[in-house]
Amino acid sequence: MERIAIVGVGQTKHEARKIQDSFADMVYEAVKMALEDAGMGVNQVDNVITTSNDFWDGRTISSMATGDVSGARGKNVSCVEGDGTFGAFYGMTRILSGSYGTTLVTAYSKGSESESPMITNAAFDPIYMRCLGLDLVTACALQARRYMKRYGITEEQMAMISVKNHLNALSNPNAHLGLKITVDDVMKSRKVSDPLKLLDCSPVSDGAACIILANEERARKITDKPVWVKGVSFCADAYLLGDRDLAECKALEKAARKAYGMAGIRDPRREIDVAEVYDAFTYQESMWTEGLGFCGPGEGGKLAVSGATAKGGDIPVNPSGGLLGAHPVIAGGLIRMVEAVRQIRGQAGAMQVKDNVKIALAHGVNGVCGQSHCVWLLGRNPN
Amino acid sequence: MARRTAIVATGQTYHKSIRRDVNGQELINEAVVRSLEDAQLTMDDIDGVIIGNMDHFEGINYVDCWSIDGSGGYMKPTMKLTTGGTTGATLAIAGYHMVASGMFDKLLVIGWEKNSESDTTGGIITCTDPIVERPIVAGAISGLACEAQAYMHKYGATPRDAARVSVRDHKHGCNNPHAHLRLDLTIEDVLHSPVLADPLRLHDMCPRTDGACAVIFACEGIAEKITSAPAWVLATANRHMFSDYSDVVQMASLLSMVEASKELWGKLGIKEPLKKVDVIEMYQPYSWAGMMWIEDMGLCKKGEGPRLIWDGVTDMGGELPINPSGGVICTNPIGATGLIRAAEIALQIQGKADKRQVPDVQLGVSTGFGGNWWTDMIAFGKKKPA
Numbered sequence: 001m002e003r004i005a006i007v008g009v010g011q012t013k014h015e016a017r018k019i020q021d022s023f024a025d026m027v028y029e030a031v032k033m034a035l036e037d038a039g040m041g042v043n044q045v046d047n048v049i050t051t052s053n054d055f056w057d058g059r060t061i062s063s064m065a066t067g068d069v070s071g072a073r074g075k076n077v078s079c080v081e082g083d084g085t086f087g088a089f090y091g092m093t094r095i096l097s098g099s100y101g102t103t104l105v106t107a108y109s110k111g112s113e114s115e116s117p118m119i120t121n122a123a124f125d126p127i128y129m130r131c132l133g134l135d136l137v138t139a140c141a142l143q144a145r146r147y148m149k150r151y152g153i154t155e156e157q158m159a160m161i162s163v164k165n166h167l168n169a170l171s172n173p174n175a176h177l178g179l180k181i182t183v184d185d186v187m188k189s190r191k192v193s194d195p196l197k198l199l200d201c202s203p204v205s206d207g208a209a210c211i212i213l214a215n216e217e218r219a220r221k222i223t224d225k226p227v228w229v230k231g232v233s234f235c236a237d238a239y240l241l242g243d244r245d246l247a248e249c250k251a252l253e254k255a256a257r258k259a260y261g262m263a264g265i266r267d268p269r270r271e272i273d274v275a276e277v278y279d280a281f282t283y284q285e286s287m288w289t290e291g292l293g294f295c296g297p298g299e300g301g302k303l304a305v306s307g308a309t310a311k312g313g314d315i316p317v318n319p320s321g322g323l324l325g326a327h328p329v330i331a332g333g334l335i336r337m338v339e340a341v342r343q344i345r346g347q348a349g350a351m352q353v354k355d356n357v358k359i360a361l362a363h364g365v366n367g368v369c370g371q372s373h374c375v376w377l378l379g380r381n382p383n
Numbered sequence: 384m385a386r387r388t389a390i391v392a393t394g395q396t397y398h399k400s401i402r403r404d405v406n407g408q409e410l411i412n413e414a415v416v417r418s419l420e421d422a423q424l425t426m427d428d429i430d431g432v433i434i435g436n437m438d439h440f441e442g443i444n445y446v447d448c449w450s451i452d453g454s455g456g457y458m459k460p461t462m463k464l465t466t467g468g469t470t471g472a473t474l475a476i477a478g479y480h481m482v483a484s485g486m487f488d489k490l491l492v493i494g495w496e497k498n499s500e501s502d503t504t505g506g507i508i509t510c511t512d513p514i515v516e517r518p519i520v521a522g523a524i525s526g527l528a529c530e531a532q533a534y535m536h537k538y539g540a541t542p543r544d545a546a547r548v549s550v551r552d553h554k555h556g557c558n559n560p561h562a563h564l565r566l567d568l569t570i571e572d573v574l575h576s577p578v579l580a581d582p583l584r585l586h587d588m589c590p591r592t593d594g595a596c597a598v599i600f601a602c603e604g605i606a607e608k609i610t611s612a613p614a615w616v617l618a619t620a621n622r623h624m625f626s627d628y629s630d631v632v633q634m635a636s637l638l639s640m641v642e643a644s645k646e647l648w649g650k651l652g653i654k655e656p657l658k659k660v661d662v663i664e665m666y667q668p669y670s671w672a673g674m675m676w677i678e679d680m681g682l683c684k685k686g687e688g689p690r691l692i693w694d695g696v697t698d699m700g701g702e703l704p705i706n707p708s709g710g711v712i713c714t715n716p717i718g719a720t721g722l723i724r725a726a727e728i729a730l731q732i733q734g735k736a737d738k739r740q741v742p743d744v745q746l747g748v749s750t751g752f753g754g755n756w757w758t759d760m761i762a763f764g765k766k767k768p769a
Contacts, residue, residue: 001485024626054438054465061437061467061510061754068626074642077623078473081438081465082447090462090477096484098385099619122444236461239451254458367448372461 001262003382004092005219005226007102007212008038009338014176014207014326017112023057026208027108028069034104034210035071038222045212046100048072050079051087051107053330055119070106070210083107083278084209084334085364085374089232091213101218105211107331111204114329123368125240136280136368137201141193143246143369144283148195150247151298155195158282159186160304162199162324165279168311169321171350176205176326186282200282207328209335216382227341228382230359231262234374241369252291252363252373260293263377265359268293269315272377274343274353275361276336279322284370285309288363289317292375316353319343333364333374340378356380387603387767388482389613390475393726394418398563398594398714401499407441408453410595411495414719415455418491418597422609429599430487431460433477435470435494436718439509440501454493466623467510468523468753470494471596471721472666475749475761478600479616488602494722495595503591503717510754516628523668524588526632528580530756531671533635535582537686540674542582544689546573548673549586549712551698556709558699558738561723563592563714573670587670587712594716596723603767614729614763617746618650621759631756637672639758640679640750647748647760648681657682657696661744662731663705664724666752667712673697673705676752699741707731707739721751721759728763 010033012018012026021029027050035042048070052062059065063079070077076099080087084107091103120136147153163181170178181199189198219226235258237251238244256268265271275292279285286300294315295303303309309317318324320339323332340360342348358380366372394417396402396410405413411434419425432454434447443449447456447463454461466473471494478492504522511520520526534540550570556562568586576585599609606613622639625631631638644656653659667673674688682703683691691697697705706712708727711720728747730736744765751759 053444055444059509059511059513060439060506061465063466063623064510064626064755065512066626067623073624074622076619076621076646078477078621079464079466079623081435081463082445086462090464090481093484093486094480096385096486097388097480098483099480119444122442123449125449126442234460234462235458236448236451236456238457239449251458255460367445371445371448 002096003216004095004229005214006341007214007219007222007226008034008040009211009341010034010037011174011209011335011338012207013174014205014328016176016205018206023065023108023110024069027066027106030208030210031070031106034212038212040222042071044102045071045104046102047075047094048077049087049091049103049105051082051084051330052079053081055122056109056114056329058113066106066108071104082366083364083374084331085337085362085376086234086366088211088334088337089234089374092229095213095215102212102214106208107334108208109329109331110206111328112206114204116204120368137196138193139241139368140281141196144195144281146246147283147287153301155187156183157301157305158200158286159183161282161285162186164310165318165322165324168319169325172320172325174326175321177203178321178325196281202280202323202327205326205328207326207331209331209338211334211337225345227344228379230379231259231377232375233258234372236372246369249287249291249370252288252370255373255375256292259375259377265377272315272359272361273357274316274319276318276320276339277322277363278332278365279318279324280327285317285322311353319351319353336362336364337376344378344380386483386485387615388479388600389606389615390598390725390729391601391606391609391613392418392422392599393729394421394597395561395723395726396595398561398592398716400563400590400592402593407497408450410497410593411450411453411493414595414597415491415493418599422599426455428489429455429491430489432456432491433462433464433474435464435474436496437465437467437470437506439506440503440717441497466754468717469721469751469757469759470718470753471723472751472759472761474722475598475725476619476621476759478598479619482600482602488605490600492598492600492722493595494719496716496718497593498591498716499593511628520628524580524583526628527669528583529632531582533633534671534675537635540689542574543570544674544692545587545670546570547692548670549573552706552710552712555699555707555739556713559708561714562709564590583669589668589711589715592714592716594719596719596726598722598726610733612733614732615767617762617764617768618647619761620646623754623757625755628755637676637679637756637758639756640676643758643760644680647762651762657703660703660746660748662707662741662747663703664708664727664749665705665710666721666724666750667706667710668752704741707736707741724749724751725761732763732765
């Protein structure tokens with residue numbers, strides 16, 4: 001693959017309710033920050049990809065709301081409906097096709113204006129499944145239960161992830177929910193859908209993110225700190241929950257294998273310096289660390305308890321606090337990319353895991369119970 | 384690692400106003416199976432799937448995930464793109480970039496809509512700003528009627544001129560086995576059909592259709608092995624340039640088409656598109672656009688569209704046939720509509736368009752229209768680009 005770099009990143013502060021901001025206001029803020037970060041003018045943006053979701057926005061053709069503020073006036077533009085990591089993938093191919101030198105990618109959500117149970121209930125089969133009351137939380141509770149039963153994973157192990165990520169979020173100035181809590185606090189928090197308790201679940205936040213991709217020639221002109229794309233892949237599993245063993249994440253394994261292959265990574269736990277994964281729920285971080293090969297199947301709980309995934313551990317996961325710290329839904333994965341870039345540049349402040357981050361992983365999810373995954377490997381060195 | 388990329392196979396469903404015999408996934412699968420048969424490939428040969436529709440028409444969230452059983456995307460890279468009416472054209476442009484990028488060799492691209500399960504106008508109204516515009520915008524028809532009024536006022540075109548466009552497309556549609564409406568209409572039929580929003584009448588307007596279209600894109604080296612006549616993508620251009628309805632509906636000109644076509648002709652090195660292009664499949668949702676937007680495309684000067692239409696220049700057998708398939712006025716499964724335009728141009732280049740075939744097509748153009756008066760354009764050629 002020809003070399004592609006991320007040359008600029010921006011994100012808003014993620015909050016419970018940005019009553020003062022429309023979708024466009026939030027996106028404009030993130031775009032402006034990314035352009036300033038890259039030292040670019042909007043006229044140096046060759047083309048634009050927005051990501052949005054009509055259900056979360058409560059409007060059809062939801063990209064209408066954010067094209068102008070993403071700088072798309074007078075340019076070629078498109079819209080991916082799904083997590084921002086997927087939008088970034090399409091943005092990258094528009095450079096690799098030789099059509100454009102730079103792509104600006106945006107993603108946003110306003111959880112405060114959304115009814116999550118209704119919106120995610122609409123992801124299920126309208127005849128046979130919606131009437132069961134399935135939504136993101138109840139379906140993921142089923143997945144958590146299956147995962148725990150299959151591997152003997154405990155609620156306390158999952159609670160450790162909540163403690164870690166909420167603590168990490170305290171050192172993230174953009175996070176929505178930084179908390180200093182104990183395992184006991186998590187265990188005693190309100191049961192949302194057994195076995196998930198309130199502090200096992202990510203909040204639904206308001207916020208936006210933006211990244212700017214460039215080919216090698218343009219990247220070297222724009223910045224002296226390009227962050228290179230080492231590998232990327234995405235993959236989708238079966239739709240019906242009953243068609244999958246919910247304790248497995250085969251699609252993530254396949255996407256990761258492909259991305260690792262591109263990046264030349266053989267031992268992900270040793271070679272990856274930091275990972276930002278899509279932890280919509282505590283058990284998901286545990287499952288995804290297995291799918292990404294940081295530990296064996298069923299060992300994610302032990303990995304979390306061992307401290308290996310803490311900021312000072314050997315494979316820090318979500319030093320930003322992850323989605324448990326802030327979850328503007330569609331921007332969830334793109335924010336992971338922004339945080340990975342900041343780690344590689346050494347600009348992550350109190351979140352920085354070490355001085356010399358060479359390889360960082362960012363991960364996004366589409367659909368329910370991790371049906372579709374996108375894995376990005378970003379690096380300091382182009383080779 | 385830019386690679387030359389072509390459409391190598393297409394599949395369309397039986398398009399009808401209500402397909403009670405299939406659910407959404409089955410409708411999608413009908414198009415997918417036909418495209419695979421056309422390519423003589425199986426799903427194992429396909430590297431990835433991209434799909435699009437408009438969520439609020441079927442009320443299904445995360446369609447990329449939901450559609451797996453019909454699309455064949457199981458354990459493959461699967462992605463959804465949506466840009467309103469332009470969705471199908473947006474998908475075709477994405478198919479091009481993703482294959483040309485070197486990330487995929489053979490990509491399945493699917494557009495679909497099961498409009499019978501929707502309230503189309505109710506769904507479209509929600510595209511506008513909920514505070515400022517939603518109380519006053521009434522779906523697609525009223526906005527297009529505003530545009531037609533502005534065009535009449537500025538250039539003196541008449542409903543009879545528009546009816547001539549409608550008659551052309553309906554006549555063409557009679558040659559297309561996939562057309563949803565196959566009506567041999569007269570100008571008087573159009574002029575006496577019920578008023579929807581002045582000056583638009585029923586036969587000036589596209590229907591809403593249940594249907595799907597699947598297209599397979601492949602890179603050079605592989606494309607030639609799948610078909611003896613790949614439809615090579617020569618250039619793409621698009622503009623989604625406004626956020627507010629009130630910005631655009633009274634301009635009597637489709638600015639996104641003006642800008643996108645200027646870019647497209649520039650990329651192709653064409654100065655006189657009327658002479659150089661052999662066939663156009665235009666996303667023309669209503670008859671008036673068939674005059675107004677071909678002016679914006681640069682086929683003639685502003686105000687001269689009606690003359691081109693009456694002279695038969697855009698009829699089958701004319702200098703530049705437009706919509707040999709019958710176009711959107713005959714068939715409109717919204718998320719598929721723009722992709723059908725690209726598929727029809729591919730068929731023209733492949734020489735597989737049967738009764739609707741335009742002789743010796745070397746250069747064809749497909750367009751998409753949607754969102755907030757947006758345009759997507761793609762140029763296809765018979766000859767592999769240099």
